[in-house]
Structure formats: structure tokens, C-alpha cells
Amino acid sequence: MSKKFHVSTTVNGDPVEFLCDSRETVLDVLRDRLSLTGAKEGCGTGDCGACSITVDDRLVCACLMLGAEAEGKSIETVEGIAAGEDLHPLQKRFIEYAALQCGICTPGILVAAKNLLEKHPDPTEEQVRYWLAGNLCRCTGYDKIIRAVMDTAAEMREAS
Amino acid sequence: MSVAKSLPHDAARLHVTGAARYVDDIPTPADTLHLAFGVSTIARGQITAMDLAAVRAAPGVVAVLTAEDLPFANDVSPSVHDEPLLSDGAVHYMGQPLFLVVASTHLAARKAAHLARIDYAEETPILTVEDALAANSRFEEGPRIWEKGSATAAVAAAPRVVSGLFEIGGQEHFYLEGQAALAEPQEGGDVIIRSSTQHPTEIQHKVGEALGIPMHGVRVETRRMGGGFGGKESQGNALAVACAVAARLTGRVCKMRYDRDDDMIITGKRHDIRIRYRAGFTEDGDVLGVEFWHYLRCGWAQDLSLPVADRAMLHSDNAYCIPAMRIESHRLKTNTQSATAFRGFGGPQGMVGIERVMDHVAHDLGIDPVALRQRNYYDALGEGGLSAPRASATHPPEGISQEKKDNLTPYGMAVEDFELHGMTARLLESAAYDARRAAVADWNASNDVIKKGLGFSPVKFGISFTLSHLNQAGALVHVYQDGSIHLNHGGTEMGQGLFQKVAQVAASRFGVDLEAVKITATDTGKVPNTSATAASSGSDLNGMAVKAACDTIRDRMAAHLAELHQCAVAQVRFDRGAVHVGAEVMSFAEAAHACYLGRVSLSATGYYKTPKLSWDRLRGQGRPFFYFAYGAALTEVAVDTRSGENRILRADILHDAGASLNPALDIGQVEGAYVQGAGWLTTEELVWDERGALRTHAPSTYKIPACSDRPDVFNVSLWDGQNREETIYRSKAVGEPPFMLGISAWLALSDAVAACGETYPALDAPATAEALWHAVRRVRDA
Numbered sequence: 001m002s003k004k005f006h007v008s009t010t011v012n013g014d015p016v017e018f019l020c021d022s023r024e025t026v027l028d029v030l031r032d033r034l035s036l037t038g039a040k041e042g043c044g045t046g047d048c049g050a051c052s053i054t055v056d057d058r059l060v061c062a063c064l065m066l067g068a069e070a071e072g073k074s075i076e077t078v079e080g081i082a083a084g085e086d087l088h089p090l091q092k093r094f095i096e097y098a099a100l101q102c103g104i105c106t107p108g109i110l111v112a113a114k115n116l117l118e119k120h121p122d123p124t125e126e127q128v129r130y131w132l133a134g135n136l137c138r139c140t141g142y143d144k145i146i147r148a149v150m151d152t153a154a155e156m157r158e159a160s
Numbered sequence: 161m162s163v164a165k166s167l168p169h170d171a172a173r174l175h176v177t178g179a180a181r182y183v184d185d186i187p188t189p190a191d192t193l194h195l196a197f198g199v200s201t202i203a204r205g206q207i208t209a210m211d212l213a214a215v216r217a218a219p220g221v222v223a224v225l226t227a228e229d230l231p232f233a234n235d236v237s238p239s240v241h242d243e244p245l246l247s248d249g250a251v252h253y254m255g256q257p258l259f260l261v262v263a264s265t266h267l268a269a270r271k272a273a274h275l276a277r278i279d280y281a282e283e284t285p286i287l288t289v290e291d292a293l294a295a296n297s298r299f300e301e302g303p304r305i306w307e308k309g310s311a312t313a314a315v316a317a318a319p320r321v322v323s324g325l326f327e328i329g330g331q332e333h334f335y336l337e338g339q340a341a342l343a344e345p346q347e348g349g350d351v352i353i354r355s356s357t358q359h360p361t362e363i364q365h366k367v368g369e370a371l372g373i374p375m376h377g378v379r380v381e382t383r384r385m386g387g388g389f390g391g392k393e394s395q396g397n398a399l400a401v402a403c404a405v406a407a408r409l410t411g412r413v414c415k416m417r418y419d420r421d422d423d424m425i426i427t428g429k430r431h432d433i434r435i436r437y438r439a440g441f442t443e444d445g446d447v448l449g450v451e452f453w454h455y456l457r458c459g460w461a462q463d464l465s466l467p468v469a470d471r472a473m474l475h476s477d478n479a480y481c482i483p484a485m486r487i488e489s490h491r492l493k494t495n496t497q498s499a500t501a502f503r504g505f506g507g508p509q510g511m512v513g514i515e516r517v518m519d520h521v522a523h524d525l526g527i528d529p530v531a532l533r534q535r536n537y538y539d540a541l542g543e544g545g546l547s548a549p550r551a552s553a554t555h556p557p558e559g560i561s562q563e564k565k566d567n568l569t570p571y572g573m574a575v576e577d578f579e580l581h582g583m584t585a586r587l588l589e590s591a592a593y594d595a596r597r598a599a600v601a602d603w604n605a606s607n608d609v610i611k612k613g614l615g616f617s618p619v620k621f622g623i624s625f626t627l628s629h630l631n632q633a634g635a636l637v638h639v640y641q642d643g644s645i646h647l648n649h650g651g652t653e654m655g656q657g658l659f660q661k662v663a664q665v666a667a668s669r670f671g672v673d674l675e676a677v678k679i680t681a682t683d684t685g686k687v688p689n690t691s692a693t694a695a696s697s698g699s700d701l702n703g704m705a706v707k708a709a710c711d712t713i714r715d716r717m718a719a720h721l722a723e724l725h726q727c728a729v730a731q732v733r734f735d736r737g738a739v740h741v742g743a744e745v746m747s748f749a750e751a752a753h754a755c756y757l758g759r760v761s762l763s764a765t766g767y768y769k770t771p772k773l774s775w776d777r778l779r780g781q782g783r784p785f786f787y788f789a790y791g792a793a794l795t796e797v798a799v800d801t802r803s804g805e806n807r808i809l810r811a812d813i814l815h816d817a818g819a820s821l822n823p824a825l826d827i828g829q830v831e832g833a834y835v836q837g838a839g840w841l842t843t844e845e846l847v848w849d850e851r852g853a854l855r856t857h858a859p860s861t862y863k864i865p866a867c868s869d870r871p872d873v874f875n876v877s878l879w880d881g882q883n884r885e886e887t888i889y890r891s892k893a894v895g896e897p898p899f900m901l902g903i904s905a906w907l908a909l910s911d912a913v914a915a916c917g918e919t920y921p922a923l924d925a926p927a928t929a930e931a932l933w934h935a936v937r938r939v940r941d942a
Contacts (some may be wrong), residue, residue, distance in 0.1 A: 007529065010682040012385030015553075022910075023267065028204075028267075029464075031184075035187070036178075037178070037181070037185035038178020038179070038180070039178070039183075039186075040175070040337070040386070041184075041338075042334070042336045042337075042338075042859075043420040043859050044419055044420055044421075044856060045858055045859070045860060046419070047858065047859035047860050048859050049335065050336055069784075074678065076175065077178065078176075078178035079177070079178050081176075081177070084178055086304065087176065087177070089174075090176075091176040091177065094172070094175075094176050095173060095176060096168070097170045098166075098168055098172075098824040098825065098828050099829075100169060100172060100175050100655075101169065101173060101174070101387075101655035101656065101832060102335075102336070102337070102384070102385060102386045102387045102388075102654055102655025103169070103172075103174070103180050103384075103655065103656070103766045103827055104174055104180075104182060104336045104337045104386030104387065105175075105336050105388070105854040106175045110176060118217075118314075121922060127865075129867045129868045129870065130867075130868050132868075133866045133867045133868040134868040135867065136332075136334075136338055136859065136864060136866060137336070137867075138334050138335060138387050138389070138832075138836065138864060139387060139655045139832045139835075140828060140832045140835075141831035141832040141834060141835035141836070141865075141874075142835065142865075142866075142868065142870040143870055143871075143874045143876075144828065144831070144833050145867065146867065146870065
């Protein structure tokens with residue numbers, strides 16, 4: 001078997017170390033080595049967004065980044081969005097608005113939407129639509145997703 | 161009561177925290193094995209030599225299986241045993257599984273699968289409709305033909321006639337969760353399967369055959385799917401059977417999931433279809449007769465193609481009472497993926513056929529396409545019935561023929577619940593149709609580059625499996641002595657919210673909060689002999705079965721409590737978490753405990769079978785459907801005539817879910833279905849090359865709608881009627897019917913292109929930007 005890489009990184013605020021093969025993606029590492037299965041493999045080619053995570057606050061597809069490249073980085077996944085039992089406003093709105101059906105695209109969409117609101121607290125609807133255009137959903141038709149993101153943004157602006 | 165409330169999806173909190181487990185997320189032992197198929201690289205021929213030495217020698221490979229290594233049945237067909245798990249020597253399509261790699265990791269299995277050296281005696285594949293007709297390559301002995309009256313004579317005698325021929329492409333399901341299965345070997349040769357399937361009983365059946373054991377040795381569990389859409393009705397069989405066989409061989413847990421490319425290359429899709437039509441009509445727009453010829457490419461194996469093609473025929477009338485109709489359906493066998501179930505199950509294809517005819521007739525006569533449709537609608541009958549919604553009192557608009565129609569479908573079923581007159585009137589009003597029709601005409605008169613279009617389409621969709629025996633369901637309900645309730649039924653959850661809707665039924669029957677009801681995974685060990693969660697039937701069938709089980713327990717509890725407190729059974733009420741027994745009031749938990757102490761059985765099964773069905777598919781006569789679900793949509797689009805690029809500007813939808821069990825979930829179904837239907841007819845294009853290779857096998861080349869494609873304005877409402885038939889709380893099925901509302905988007909694009917000249921645009925589907933660019937030129941140059 002090929003050489004293993006020893007990687008030290010931060011996942012959802014916790015220091016994490018793992019060994020991985022040269023070909024393993026961050027998605028493989030998260031799912032198979034760290035038991036964080038919230039990020040999903042929808043296509044494996046960076047087209048569907050189901051594996052969206054942030055790396056040093058940058059939105060990436062975990063299937064397109066190698067595990068070895070995570071050295072020294074800070075990774076955030078869907079599992080880190082809620083503060084313990086307290087859901088993030090986006091998560092609450094997604095439930096309230098029925099902005100999910102089968103739920104398998106939901107983790108990626110939430111990671112992407114949270115990243116958008118951190119960078120652009122007052123997005124236009126068009127901005128939301130194009131920011132999330134890389135996150136495919138086959139169930140909902142997107143309308144409730146966009147409304148949930150827009151209304152969460154408004155709510156968070158008022159709260160801050 | 162819990163029913164009729166807009167409660168969130170039962171797993172919503174798990175979904176948003178990433179804690180919802182799909183098959184690939186279930187923790188497995190460290191020595192779990194992973195599987196991958198080696199697939200054919202030609203579309204048709206015979207394998208002359210298969211050298212798997214390099215596959216076996218590849219890192220991590222534990223075993224490699226061919227057809228000869230399978231211990232028992234080599235078949236994963238849901239119908240006629242024509243679908244070997246692994247090729248028996250013949251190759252029927254490019255992507256067909258030939259051998260199975262069992263390895264230590266998913267990646268190791270996939271990499272090894274590419275190392276085989278296979279020699280073929282290649283034959284010329286049958287790929288197109290022409291190829292198949294020339295070779296008489298088909299399922300069934302010849303075309304299926306159904307007829308009402310004499311359509312040929314009616315068309316010949318009609319004052320005006322239009323005819324045409326057009327193609328409607330297939331559609332990839334693109335469930336975000338690919339096919340997946342997991343097999344855990346048990347003592348004594350038994351096996352537990354966890355499968356992302358809409359049909360656990362079918363998986364159980366096929367695994368039993370493959371292992372040479374009775375169905376009782378196989379338990380299949382399905383908690384949830386990451387989308388199904390019909391693509392997991394039969395297409396999961398291969399993975400589950402492969403895992404079961406490998407688990408039996410190795411004694412280890414075996415898991416298989418298709419990579420997206422493999423999934424798209426191996427599994428079946430929506431049937432594409434070529435439709436030829438001739439329609440005769442009067443100068444006023446009364447359609448007198450229509451002839452259809454359907455040519456479906458079914459792919460290499462029969463799978464579910466016969467009922468799919470039947471359902472296309474069954475929806476060739478859609479909402480229109482046409483005095484004479486003839487439908488000739490050819491089910492062609494081709495060397496491509498075996499086309500399978502997909503939301504609507506052939507209904508959408510048939511419906512596009514008649515909507516095309518209506519569009520063409522309206523264009524030919526130069527009359528408003530909505531008025532033409534209303535004129536040809538079935539009559540609204542049965543005013544003032546038991547539960548007639550207020551729509552039934554709505555009369556057709558003025559100028560519409562008042563002559564009574566026979567209201568018989570081309571297959572002889574009386575349409576007794578027609579809702580579309582009232583629905584259409586309300587939609588046109590809420591969407592300001594007349595004003596916007598005028599505004600679009602004004603826009604097009606003064607703009608040469610961007611053309612706008614409006615499209616209206618109604619839906620009348622038949623509800624029930626056309627294979628009548630499938631219309632049955634079972635449930636298992638336990639009440640524990642602390643008052644908590646365990647709910648199980650044969651339906652599967654793929655995102656549609658079935659589990660929540662059925663839990664709402666259970667909570668309502670016991671008069672408790674939803675929190676008292678535990679929703680549990682579909683399990684062949686709890687409810688046997690289930691039908692696929694398909695045909696939109698999930699809530700109808702399982703809701704009624706659960707109601708029956710709950711009522712059995714409730715009646716037992718009431719009888720015991722009445723005796724205990726010396727009151728009449730009729731004086732026992734279950735309401736808002738309490739049980740009223742005469743003058744006594746106790747909590748549901750106290751009541752349950754009292755019944756336990758009184759030695760009352762608190763567990764029951766429930767069963768339901770749909771009434772009133774009788775269907776002869778060979779003659780095409782009878783009542784295949786319990787009732788119809790209705791919908792109507794109006795879509796406005798803009799097309800850039802220089803590039804064909806286009807946008808949906810606005811969609812207005814009114815959909816009939818009867819007395820909705822959960823309006824939030826039902827509206828979600830309507831919205832998602834519309835977008836998926838519009839995707840099918842606009843951007844989703846499947847392309848096979850001349851060798852039979854599917855060239856669009858990833859989201860990079862196959863375009864499903866994205867967030868940026870959503871209509872700018874999207875108004876969706878439910879028609880607040882009640883089902884006239886006695887369904888669960890008078891609700892209606894909602895999974896498939898709104899898919900066909902997407903036809904309005906395709907008609908709107910046609911309308912925009914028609915504004916470029918005088919000729920009828922005659923669009924094929926999907927109307928991609930490229931196709932629209934060509935259509936604009938065709939119309940302009942004519």
C-alpha cells in the first residue's frame with residue numbers, strides 16, 4: 001500500500017490528526033476516518049455540492065480536495081453549524097419552511113448558505129440563487145430554500 | 161387532530177444537522193468489503209474471452225465473481241426473469257455488469273474493475289426507433305392498440321386536420337443519493353439487507369432467489385432514501401443481490417454503492433418516446449378524433465416497461481373528452497439501459513402527446529389555447545354528491561359547448577370527479593391570464609430579440625397501480641404501556657414526507673400528540689408482502705392500513721375502559737392526549753397502562769385494499785383508477801432568439817391534493833415536481849453516441865435545474881376540495897401528478913418561438929437552448 005500521510009488539522013474547532021493515503025479526498029477522510037458523514041458524495045466531480053465544507057472559511061467541494069492538503073487548515077462541516085442542541089437560525093428556518101425533502105443535499109446547502117451570509121450578510125435574492133447554483137437539489141424546486149436563506153439573513157441582521 | 165396540519169418532515173432536524181443516516185452512512189465493521197461491477201464496453205455482442213487475472217491481482221481485491229460463480233439464480237428482473245445480475249455471455253448494452261469485484265475499499269474495487277481484458281464478438285447494436293422497427297425488436301408480440309369509437313373515420317370526416325411527429329427525450333432520475341446496499345450475514349445462512357429502495361419486498365424476493373433461501377431468511381430494512389423518483393423501484397435489486405451473494409461467500413459485511421458515473425451508465429431512466437399524431441377537429445375547436453402512435457425505447461430488458469407504456473396510453477386523453485381516439489403503442493427493445501419507472505410512470509409521455517395536439521390545434525385555428533382546452537374538457541358531473549367540493553358548481557365559461565359529453569375515457573372509465581373547470585377559472589383569475597396574454601402579445605410586437613411566451617397545461621392523473629393486485633398495504637402498530645406508540649407500515653420514505661403524513665394519521669386516531677408516535681424504518685420482518693412505494697399511492701394505501709391498525713387497538717382499549725368504568729363504549733373518547741371514559745378523564749398513558757393490566761392486546765396489524773378497481777389491460781377497458789388527481793399551471797418564459805437561452809419568469813400553479821393531510825409537505829411535492837417536470841422538457845438531455853455509449857453520464861454534461869433556474873415568481877396553491885372517494889381523510893395522492901405541470905413550461909417556450917413567425921414551431925423535447933435556436937430559425941425562415 002502507498003505511503004500514509006500524517007495530517008494535523010482542525011475540524012469544527014477541534015484539533016484532529018489522521019493518517020491518509022495520497023489519493024484520499026477530504027470527503028473520504030471525513031466520512032471514513034472521522035465518522036463525520038454529514039457531507040455526502042453526490043457526484044465525486046465537484047458538480048453537485050452535496051459535499052460542501054469550508055476550509056479556512058472558503059467554500060469547497062470536499063470531493064475535490066485531497067486529505068493531505070488539509071494540513072494546518074481549519075475545516076467546518078454541517079456537524080459544526082449548531083451550537084450543541086441550539087440550532088443555527090438557518091437550520092431553524094429550513095425546518096420551519098420545509099426547505100428540505102429527502103435531506104441529502106441539505107448539509108451542503110446549509111454549509112454554502114452559512115458561508116454566504118458570513119461574507120454577505122445582506123444578499124440580494126439573485127445573489128443567493130447564484131451562490132447556491134452549485135448545490136443541486138432534486139426534490140424541492142429550490143423556492144423554499146431561497147426564501148429560508150433570505151429570511152434568515154434578515155433575521156440575523158436584525159439580531160446583530 | 162394532527163392531520164391537515166403543516167408539520168415539518170419527520171427527520172427535518174436530523175437532515176439539517178447532518179445526522180440523518182442514509183445507507184452509506186451506517187457504521188459498519190472495520191473489515192467490511194466493498195463491491196463494484198466490471199461493465200461492458202460494447203452495446204451488443206458475445207463475450208468470447210474474459211481475462212480477470214489482473215483484476216484478481218489488484219491491491220485490496222478479495223474475490224472476483226462471474227455468472228458461473230453465482231450459487232443460485234442469476235436474475236435481478238422485477239418482471240420476467242430476463243435481467244441477469246452478471247452477463248451470461250451475451251452483452252445487451254454498454255454498461256452492463258459482467259463481473260463483480262469484492263475488495264477492501266470502494267476505491268480498490270472500482271480501480272480493479274477497470275483492469276479486465278475482455279474480448280467480444282461485437283454485433284451491430286439496435287439503438288434507435290428505426291433500428292428496432294426494422295429488426296422487429298420489441299416486447300410483446302406486436303403493438304398494443306386501444307380504441308374508443310373509430311378515430312380514423314372521425315379524423316377523415318373532420319373539417320380540419322393537423323398531424324405531426326415529435327420526439328420526447330428520456331430523463332435521468334439524478335437522485336442525489338446514488339444506489340446503495342449493505343448486506344450483513346447472519347447465523348444459519350440468513351441475511352439482513354439495508355437498501356436504498358422503494359421496494360423492500362422485491363429486494364427480499366430477489367435476494368432469496370439468489371441465495372437459494374426462502375423469503376423468511378431475508379430481512380430488508382429501509383429507513384430513508386436520498387431521493388427515489390421511481391429510480392429505486394427496481395434498480396436497487398442488482399446491488400442488494402450482489403452484496404448478499406458476496407456476504408454469503410465471504411461471511412463479511414458487504415457494501416455497494418454506485419459512483420455517479422456508474423449509476424448513470426448502468427441504471428435505467430425514463431422512457432424516451434416518439435409520438436406520431438393525427439387530429440381532426442371543427443372550425444370552432446371541438447376535437448372530434450385523435451390517433452396516436454407511441455414508440456418507446458424500452459432498453460434491453462422488460463423491467464416495468466409494459467405498465468409504463470400502458471400508463472402512457474392511459475393518459476393520452478389527459479383532461480379532454482374526445483369522442484374517438486385510437487392509440488397504438490410499440491414497446492421497442494433496444495441495446496440501451498433498461499428504461500424504468502420515473503415519476504409519472506409513462507403518464508407524462510402520454511400527456512405531452514395530447515397537450516401537443518391541443519397546442520397544434522389552437523395554433524392552426526388561431527384561437528386561445530386555454531379556451532380551446534376548456535372547450536374540450538370532460539364535463540363536471542355529480543354536483544352535490546356526498547363530499548362534492550365547491551368546484552363542482554362552477555359552470556364552463558360562456559361560449560363553451562353545453563352539449564352533454566359521454567365523459568368516458570378512451571379506456572371506458574367514467575370521469576366522475578372532474579375538477580378542472582373550477583380550477584382553471586380560479587387559476588386564470590389569480591394569475592391574471594387575460595391581461596398577461598395581452599402584455600405578452602404587446603411585448604412580442606415590439607421586441608425582436610427577446611420573445612416571451614405563455615403556456616397553460618392541465619393535469620388529470622389516474623391514481624392506483626394499473627396492476628390491480630398491487631393496490632394493497634399493511635401496517636403494524638404497537639401501543640406500549642407508557643402510552644408511547646410504535647408505527648410501522650410498508651411504505652418507504654424518499655423525502656416525500658410519507659412517514660410524517662402517516663404518523664399524523666396514527667396520532668389523530670389515538671388523539672395524541674405526534675411526539676407520542678415513533679416512526680420506524682420500513683422492515684420486511686414487520687410488514688410483509690408490500691408493494692413498491694410508487695404510483696403516488698404511499699399515503700393512500702399506508703394511511704388507510706395504519707388507520708385500520710390504530711382503530712383495532714383503540715376499539716379494544718375503549719371496550720376495556722368502558723367495562724372498567726361501567727359506561728357505554730360510545731362514551732369513550734380519545735382526544736388531545738387524554739382519554740375520556742364517561743365522566744372519568746385519564747391520560748393516554750394511564751389508559752394504556754390500565755389496558756395492559758387488564759390483559760388487553762395493544763398490538764395490531766392493519767390492512768387495506770383499494771376498492772372499485774377492475775381492469776383488462778389487453779382490451780384496454782375498465783376502471784384502472786380509484787380516482788383522478790388534478791392540477792393546472794400557467795408558465796411565462798422569455799427566450800433570447802439569438803442564442804436560444806431562456807428563463808422561466810413566472811409560474812402559477814393550482815393543485816388538487818384533496819383534503820391535504822399536510823399542506824406544507826404537499827406544496828413541497830408540487831413545487832419540486834413542477835421544476836423536475838420542466839427540467840425534463842427543457843434542459844435535461846440524454847445523448848447516446850452511435851456505439852450506444854451514454855455520453856451524458858455526470859452532472860457536468862447532464863443539466864438538472866439548479867437554484868438559478870427557479871422561476872422568478874413561483875405561486876403555488878392547493879385546491880381546497882375533498883376527494884369524492886373515501887380515501888384517508890379524503891386526501892389525494894400528490895407524488896406524481898404535479899410533475900406534469902412542467903409541460904406548461906415547454907408549451908410556453910413553444911409559444912415564444914411561435915411569436916417569431918407564422919409556422920407552428922413543432923418543438924421536440926427537451927427544448928434545450930440549442931433546440932430553441934434551431935426552432936427560431938425554422939419558424940423565421942419558413
